[in-house]
Amino acid sequence: MEAPQYVAARVQSALAEDERTHELGIRVDVRGGQLFLRGRVTGEERRLLIADVAREAAPGLTVRNEIVVMEVRDPEPGQEETL
Amino acid sequence: MRELRIAAVGDVHLDESLRGRYRVHLRDIGEHADVLLLAGDLTRHGTLEEARVVADEFRDLPVPVVAVLGNHDHHSNHPAEIAAMLSEVGIKVLHDEAVVLDVDGARLGVVGGKGFGGGYAGKCASDFGEPEIKAFVGHTKRIADRWRVALKELDADRRIVLSHYSPVKDTLIGEPLEIYPFLGSYLLAEAVDAEGADLIVHGHAHAGTERGVTPGGIRVRNVALPVLGRAYGLYRL
Numbered sequence: 001m002e003a004p005q006y007v008a009a010r011v012q013s014a015l016a017e018d019e020r021t022h023e024l025g026i027r028v029d030v031r032g033g034q035l036f037l038r039g040r041v042t043g044e045e046r047r048l049l050i051a052d053v054a055r056e057a058a059p060g061l062t063v064r065n066e067i068v069v070m071e072v073r074d075p076e077p078g079q080e081e082t083l
Numbered sequence: 084m085r086e087l088r089i090a091a092v093g094d095v096h097l098d099e100s101l102r103g104r105y106r107v108h109l110r111d112i113g114e115h116a117d118v119l120l121l122a123g124d125l126t127r128h129g130t131l132e133e134a135r136v137v138a139d140e141f142r143d144l145p146v147p148v149v150a151v152l153g154n155h156d157h158h159s160n161h162p163a164e165i166a167a168m169l170s171e172v173g174i175k176v177l178h179d180e181a182v183v184l185d186v187d188g189a190r191l192g193v194v195g196g197k198g199f200g201g202g203y204a205g206k207c208a209s210d211f212g213e214p215e216i217k218a219f220v221g222h223t224k225r226i227a228d229r230w231r232v233a234l235k236e237l238d239a240d241r242r243i244v245l246s247h248y249s250p251v252k253d254t255l256i257g258e259p260l261e262i263y264p265f266l267g268s269y270l271l272a273e274a275v276d277a278e279g280a281d282l283i284v285h286g287h288a289h290a291g292t293e294r295g296v297t298p299g300g301i302r303v304r305n306v307a308l309p310v311l312g313r314a315y316g317l318y319r320l
Contacts, residue, residue: 025289080317
């Protein structure tokens with residue numbers, strides 16, 4: 001059986017190098033036969049695409065897609081900083 | 084001289100699917116800021132199609148826009164074409180050089196460039212060994228040298244350094260320690276500390292932290308969009 005560390009590394013490389021994703025900011029962990037994806041992206045479509053690419057790179061593992069979709073907010077009063 | 088209001092964001096990673104979705108947050112920027120700084124990774128893959136979206140999102144704003152490119156903007160080997168497309172819509176793209184903006188009579192100087200990696204003092208790559216390592220470290224050294232010269236020659240009332248890679252570790256907190264050498268280099272901070280600046284802004288480290296400071300006491304802000312969670316950071320100088 002392939003060591004989970006190598007599977008996680010392969011998924012991480014696939015997310016960075018696959019032209020559908022080019023995603024460097026996702027944390028990948030293989031634990032208990034499951035593949036965990038964590039991080040923040042800008043849309044649901046992208047969240048699902050990342051899971052697709054990860055699944056292809058690690059067939060046979062259950063993908064737990066814990067990536068969060070980040071909603072960009074308007075700057076709010078009080079968030080301005082005086083330096 | 085009145086305070087200057089700086090808006091800054093990096094890592095917007097725009098593509099056709101996001102067209103119009105960032106610009107909606109810029110509708111009031113003229114009321115909040117005097118200038119908008121873009122800290123690189125404006126595209127996802129560095130294609131000209133994505134650069135067109137970037138140009139359309141940031142064109143014709145009521146404030147000047149100054150940008151640097153990031154590693155994603157280099158991925159398709161078209162950084163010069165991307166910079167030219169942004170320049171055509173009035174965005175000033177800095178490549179290890181300075182621009183001085185006149186803001187109601189106050190001179191705001193911005194020195195900027197992509198920056199690069201290598202790591203932080205005492206735990207970094209050295210200019211030693213194989214040519215590949217020398218090329219990696221040498222790239223950062225040359226960039227730091229150009230920033231030093233640009234800052235030395237800069238004549239302005241306020242001085243900002245705009246980078247993609249991080250000059251300090253403080254703003255990387257949250258990122259895995261093992262990848263720090265790919266997130267920035269202390270050589271960038273050393274150059275800025277030597278010549279002085281009022282603020283350094285950077286992106287690149289999506290899981291990092293907004294606020295940090297150089298060894299010489301210059302404030303550093305990581306304005307990567309996932310770090311801010313808001314359309315841009317606002318800083319008064």
